[in-house]
Amino acid sequence: MLVHRWRAIEQSILAGAGTIRADNPMLNVREWSGRSPVILILSSSGILDRSSAVFRSGGNPVLFTHNAEAETGDTVKVVLDRSRSSARQVSDYLFNSGIQSVLIEGGAKVLSHFISEGCWDEARIFRGRQHFKNGTLAPVLKGKVFSHTEFSFSSLEIILNDGS
Numbered sequence: 001m002l003v004h005r006w007r008a009i010e011q012s013i014l015a016g017a018g019t020i021r022a023d024n025p026m027l028n029v030r031e032w033s034g035r036s037p038v039i040l041i042l043s044s045s046g047i048l049d050r051s052s053a054v055f056r057s058g059g060n061p062v063l064f065t066h067n068a069e070a071e072t073g074d075t076v077k078v079v080l081d082r083s084r085s086s087a088r089q090v091s092d093y094l095f096n097s098g099i100q101s102v103l104i105e106g107g108a109k110v111l112s113h114f115i116s117e118g119c120w121d122e123a124r125i126f127r128g129r130q131h132f133k134n135g136t137l138a139p140v141l142k143g144k145v146f147s148h149t150e151f152s153f154s155s156l157e158i159i160l161n162d163g164s
Contacts (some may be wrong), residue, residue: 001031002156006124008034010103012094015054016110017043026057027105038062038099042086042110046070046077064090087117112139122146123159 007013008029015027020041028036039054039061046065050073054061062076064086070077080089094102104114114120123141143159 004029004031006103007037008032010037010101011099012038012040012102014040014042014090014102014104014110016107017041017048018109019105019107020048020052020054024053026053028057037103040064040090040102042090046072085117087114087119091119108136108139115139115141120161122161125157125159126154128154
């Protein structure tokens with residue numbers, strides 16, 4: 001419910017194609033009242049299953065891709081320049097579109113890219129009590145711990161980018 005609340009206060013939400021393919025998220029607001037954010041997808045190939053939930057969850061997603069030939073249907077396509085950082089190009093697009101905030105929900109490759117480029121202000125990290133031996137590792141993040149909250153089966157840590 002908390003993540004849906006966060007989605008309702010952000011103007012846009014970004015996920016990578018790997019997350020879209022693996023998790024089939026809707027990326028909208030369902031468990032909280034409010035407006036769903038503009039959906040942004042980062043996919044180098046631009047090849048995505050158009051029956052994915054993200055394309056049926058309302059609104060018109062924006063697809064950032066290096067593939068000028070990608071079939072996008074009703075999706076807005078933004079062709080990226082391979083010689084420039086994708087994170088910087090997405091940020092420029094959002095700025096020029098008047099979009100002031102983006103919630104990046106993953107995956108690890110997209111998060112790592114934005115982190116390495118310094119294109120982040122705040123990270124919210126949930127940690128469960130159960131340890132999984134397999135799966136994708138979370139990106140390494142350095143910053144200032146702003147808050148830490150314990151829940152019954154997890155914790156939430158908020159880290160601010162201190163610019164180092």
